[in-house]
Amino acid sequence: MTSExxxxxxxxxxxxxxxxxxxxxxxxxDGSHLLFLRSASGEDRTHIxxxxxxxxxxxxxxxxxxxxxxxxxxxxxxxxxxxxxSREQGGGVIGNATDGRARIAAFALSGKLFVADADTGAxxxxxxxxxxxxxxxxxxxxxxxxxxxxxLRVVGVDGTGDRALAEPAGEDxxxxxxxxxxxxxxxxxxxxxxxxDGTRLLVACTDRxxxxxxxxxxxxxxxxxxxxxxxxxxxxxxxxxxxxxxxxDGSRIDVDWDGVDLPYLVTAHWSTGGPPLIAVQSRDQRTxxxxxxxxxxxxxxxxxxxxDDTWVEIAPGxxxxxxxxxxxxxxxxxxxNRLVVGxxxxxxxxxxxxxxxxxxxxVLFSASADDPTQVHIYVAGEDVRRLSTVDGVHSAAxxxxxxxxxxxxxxxxxxxVQVLRGGAPIGEVASLAVEPPIEPRVTLLTxxxxxxxxxxxxxxxxxxxxxxxxxxxxxxxxxxxQRVLSTRNAYLGPQWLADQGFAVLIADGRGTPGRxxxxxxxxxxxxxxxxxxxxVDALHAVAADHPDLDLAKVAIRGWSYGGYLxxxxxxxxxxxxxxxxxxxxxxxxxxxxxxxxxxxxxxxxERPEVYDRNSLIxxxxxxxxxxxxxxxxxxxxxxxxxxIRLSSxxxxxxxxxxxxxxxxxxxxxxxxxxxxxxxMLMQVRWLRSALDIG
Numbered sequence: 172m173t174s175e176x177x178x179x180x181x182x183x184x185x186x187x188x189x190x191x192x193x194x195x196x197x198x199x200x201d202g203s204h205l206l207f208l209r210s211a212s213g214e215d216r217t218h219i220x221x222x223x224x225x226x227x228x229x230x231x232x233x234x235x236x237x238x239x240x241x242x243x244x245x246x247x248x249x250x251x252x253x254x255x256x257s258r259e260q261g262g263g264v265i266g267n268a269t270d271g272r273a274r275i276a277a278f279a280l281s282g283k284l285f286v287a288d289a290d291t292g293a294x295x296x297x298x299x300x301x302x303x304x305x306x307x308x309x310x311x312x313x314x315x316x317x318x319x320x321x322x323l324r325v326v327g328v329d330g331t332g333d334r335a336l337a338e339p340a341g342e343d344x345x346x347x348x349x350x351x352x353x354x355x356x357x358x359x360x361x362x363x364x365x366x367x368d369g370t371r372l373l374v375a376c377t378d379r380x381x382x383x384x385x386x387x388x389x390x391x392x393x394x395x396x397x398x399x400x401x402x403x404x405x406x407x408x409x410x411x412x413x414x415x416x417x418x419x420d421g422s423r424i425d426v427d428w429d430g431v432d433l434p435y436l437v438t439a440h441w442s443t444g445g446p447p448l449i450a451v452q453s454r455d456q457r458t459x460x461x462x463x464x465x466x467x468x469x470x471x472x473x474x475x476x477x478x479d480d481t482w483v484e485i486a487p488g489x490x491x492x493x494x495x496x497x498x499x500x501x502x503x504x505x506x507x508n509r510l511v512v513g514x515x516x517x518x519x520x521x522x523x524x525x526x527x528x529x530x531x532x533x534v535l536f537s538a539s540a541d542d543p544t545q546v547h548i549y550v551a552g553e554d555v556r557r558l559s560t561v562d563g564v565h566s567a568a569x570x571x572x573x574x575x576x577x578x579x580x581x582x583x584x585x586x587x588v589q590v591l592r593g594g595a596p597i598g599e600v601a602s603l604a605v606e607p608p609i610e611p612r613v614t615l616l617t618x619x620x621x622x623x624x625x626x627x628x629x630x631x632x633x634x635x636x637x638x639x640x641x642x643x644x645x646x647x648x649x650x651x652x653q654r655v656l657s658t659r660n661a662y663l664g665p666q667w668l669a670d671q672g673f674a675v676l677i678a679d680g681r682g683t684p685g686r687x688x689x690x691x692x693x694x695x696x697x698x699x700x701x702x703x704x705x706x707v708d709a710l711h712a713v714a715a716d717h718p719d720l721d722l723a724k725v726a727i728r729g730w731s732y733g734g735y736l737x738x739x740x741x742x743x744x745x746x747x748x749x750x751x752x753x754x755x756x757x758x759x760x761x762x763x764x765x766x767x768x769x770x771x772x773x774x775x776x777e778r779p780e781v782y783d784r785n786s787l788i789x790x791x792x793x794x795x796x797x798x799x800x801x802x803x804x805x806x807x808x809x810x811x812x813x814x815i816r817l818s819s820x821x822x823x824x825x826x827x828x829x830x831x832x833x834x835x836x837x838x839x840x841x842x843x844x845x846x847x848x849x850x851m852l853m854q855v856r857w858l859r860s861a862l863d864i865g
Contacts, residue, residue: 178608178667183847184214186260188660191215191603192586194577195267198570199225199274202592204289205575205600206233206276208267213605217244217263220276222289225573225590228598233287234294236263236280245281247302249318249348255807255837256354266305270312271367273570275328277306277315284317286328297330305348305361309369314419316347316363316372323347323363323374325419336417337374343401346376350410352403352435355808356766357485359438367443371418371466373426375436381408387807391834400807405761405768405782406775412436414449416466424469428462435766437485444492444530448474456482456770461490461500474498481695482770484508484688488527488536499530503688510536510551517551523687529569537566543685544615544624544657548576558594564658575600579658581613609670611662615655618712624655625709626677627717628662628669635717641724641862643673644710644740644748648702649732650682650694650771671855672864674720676713680705696772698760698785703739707747723749724862728854730754730840731809734801738787738817741796750797750861752854755809755838758787758817762810791820797861798828799854803836829857 182188191213197206204225208218220234236244244262246254259265264278276287282302287294299317306317308328316325316336323346326333337346346362353359362375379401386397403409414426414436428451435452437459447464449471458478462471475490475498477483486501486508493499497513501524504511510518510527512534518524522538525546529535533552539545548558548567559565563580574591585604589596609631616625629640645665647654654661654677662677669675681701682694694701706727714720727748729737734756740748757763760782761775769775775782783789798821802814811832818830833841841847859865 179848179851180844181605181608182664182667183842183844185605186216186842188213188585188604188607188663190261191605193221193588193600193602196568196575196600197267197269197273197276198568198573198575199272199289200571201272202571202573204273205570205573205590206267206269206273206289207600208264209603210261210263211603213603216261218261218265220264220267220278220287222292223598223600225592225598231292233276233289233292234264234278234280234285239285239294239296240280247282247304249302249304250279250282253304253354253360255839256351257360258839260839260842268307270308271310272312275308275312275315277308277317279303279306279317284315284326286315297326297333299326299333300324307361307363307365309365310367311369313369316365318345318347318362321345321348323372323417336372336419336421337376337415337423339376343380344376344378347374348377349375350377350379350412351401352409352764352766356764357435357437358487359436364439364441364447366441366447366466370420371416373439373441373447373449373464374415374417375439376413376415378411378413382410383407385810387805387810389834390804390832398805398807402807402810403765405763405765405772407765409434409454409765414439416447416464416469424466426464426469426471428460428471433458433460438490440491442492442530444494445496448490448492450490452483452485454765454769455774456766459483459485461498475500477502479503481692484691486524486526488530491527491530493530493534494532499527499534501527506689507687510534512551518555522549522555523685525684528567531569535567535569535574539685542657543653543679543683544655546656546685558591562657564656579660581657581659584659607660607663609663609666611659611666613662613666615657616713619708621681621705621708623705623709623712624679625713626655626662626665627713628665628675629719630670630672631666633719635719638719639721640672640674640719641726641864642676642710642714642720642722643668643858644676644678644706644725644727645733646678646680646706646727646729646736647731647733648678648680648683648706648729648736649698650691651684652732653679653683653685655679667851668855672859674717676710676720678706678709680709694771696778696781698735698771699739699743702736703744706736706740707744710747724864726750726752726858726862728752728754728858731838732757735787738798738800741798742787742790742793745793745796748796750858752799752801752857753814754801754840755803755806756787756800756813756817757809758813760786762813762816787817788820791817791826792824794821794824794826794828799831799857799861800828801831801833803833803838805835806838808838
């Protein structure tokens with residue numbers, strides 16, 4: 172694997188060297204075993220459900236699609252949509268839902284329901300309505316709930332009693348599933364939650380009748396009818412969401428809260444620590460209420476209100492109850508995202524809390540300290556202590572006194588997975604990921620007056636001072652995502668780009684996670700100004716100390732927000748950027764969804780000038796640099812209309828550019844070996860031509 176093309180093919184075949192990595196851990200509270208997902212090799216896209224005995228370390232297959240299906244997997248439209256929202260590109264078992272003992276696991280394959288028993292090792296298909304999505308056992312392990320035909324249904328683990336518990340009242344309504352906005356923007360992929368005793372469920376029901384319809388055509392196949400989607404663009408009606416408590420006995424009690432002023436259902440929680448909880452948010456996202464529910468009457472009680480002048484950030488894992496009934500939440504307090512348990516703020520100035528991972532007698536959470544490129548695991552009990560011990564990016568799952576710690580680092584490729592009991596190592600879970608054929612030579616920098624975090628990569632073997640290099644910026648650059656992280660795998664693709672003869676620069680600017688609420692909110696109403704200025708400042712600051720960067724030949728490429736930022740760069744800073752590749756860019760923020768866009772830019776009817784200032788269409792006459800626009804025609808997140816409208820405006824203004832449509836491609840970049848390879852090689856050839864380099 173030494174040629175430039177072999178890396179690209181292998182990167183596609185291994186899904187960026189992630190296949191074969193264990194994930195989705197579920198740990199038995201008694202410490203006997205854990206369940207997880209992993210493909211059979213680093214080049215196999217089919218995920219298998221595994222059990223690992225924590226005494227012997229023995230691993231066994233509980234859910235193997237090859238054995239259970241006997242043929243190729245067939246996905247329903249509903250399952251394809253769920254995977255698109257989660258950017259899941261693997262196959263096989265991709266969900267690992269278990270009962271409270273991690274004994275009974277339920278999963279879907281080809282729209283069919285399978286149940287595995289970790290104690291006996293037996294796995295079987297249950298006869299149910301099909302196709303199904305999102306099966307979840309109840310905490311006692313006696314029933315499995317699932318969604319089919321937009322209805323929430325339940326069946327006994329023994330296969331008896333399959334029936335509907337919550338059915339939609341008509342067309343364009345559903346029970347038990349997360350609507351588009353929840354799954355795409357609020358990190359909520361589920362629409363129901365079991366009670367601890369397994370007798371009732373909290374169920375979200377959605378009504379999308381008022382949401383505008385968009386049509387995603389397939390121009391490569393003109394005989395195929397367009398796909399119609401309910402897309403809530405900024406300023407337009409959202410899906411209406413209601414909640415009910417539904418019993419296995421057929422009872423239903425509607426939950427009462429102000430769905431007009433607080434229309435967004437952020438998440439829900441039901442545990443033994445207290446009554447069920449919901450977090451609900453206002454349309455302008457400046458208010459989030461945590462409310463408890465009386466499951467017998469449906470009435471709600473206000474427990475906490477969080478407000479912010481810009482927006483209230485949604486954090487994973489909260490709200491939640493501790494076993495002794497204290498409310499756990501994450502709040503922006505005095506310049507830090509802090510963990511709050513009951514009335515106590517338990518983290519100090521030095522930590523930016525990212526997520527709550529588990530709540531027991533203490534709280535397991537992830538956070539960044541002074542270095543936002545690192546994410547560590549902490550436990551908050553009588554005091555706050557760090558569980559992860561090496562530099563890098565870490566995640567964790569816990570059951571009882573067993574914690575599974577997954578660690579990524581600049582010092583090795585792929586994840587290392589440790590099993591800890593009481594904080595002491597007792598074993599590992601092997602990763603089967605392919606070892607990448609290249610090793611990134613990355614330098615992490617802190618530059619400029621805003622202490623921007625930057626990664627700089629030179630071609631392998633480059634000797635400082637030996638040659639000036641064209642510069643390629645490769646950002647995402649927007650909120651909710653980081654590119655500059657202390658993990659080797661983050662820089663495999665950038666190193667390949669550098670090896671094509673570029674100095675590659677990646678900068679995380681204002682709005683990116685890990686640096687606190689003030690930093691995150693500095694992009695409010697000013698996507699274009701703040702995020703572009705940070706890329707320019709990062710470039711100039713790095714070049715001042717690294718004279719091998721040739722500022723006369725600077726290009727920028729990116730996808731999604733990075734695509735928007737790339738087009739923005741050549742339109743508004745052509746004196747800095749000499750060429751751009753804009754992949755799946757947002758070009759008119761009025762065409763993007765409500766929750767994301769209105770959080771940062773406000774409502775378009777109230778702030779039309781903000782939308783005009785941050786969109787790209789009116790800038791078309793300014794283009795005098797090479798611009799390549801790339802867009803998947805099947806993209807239902809950033810629809811291809813964004814690129815077509817920008818291209819049309821450029822044509823009308825007489826500005827040369829290139830538009831590359833990708834038939835059948837969604838918001839995820841192409842993954843077929845040949846296509847992925849040629850896709851990248853084409854971009855490099857275009858960049859060399861645009862910058863007039865050999």
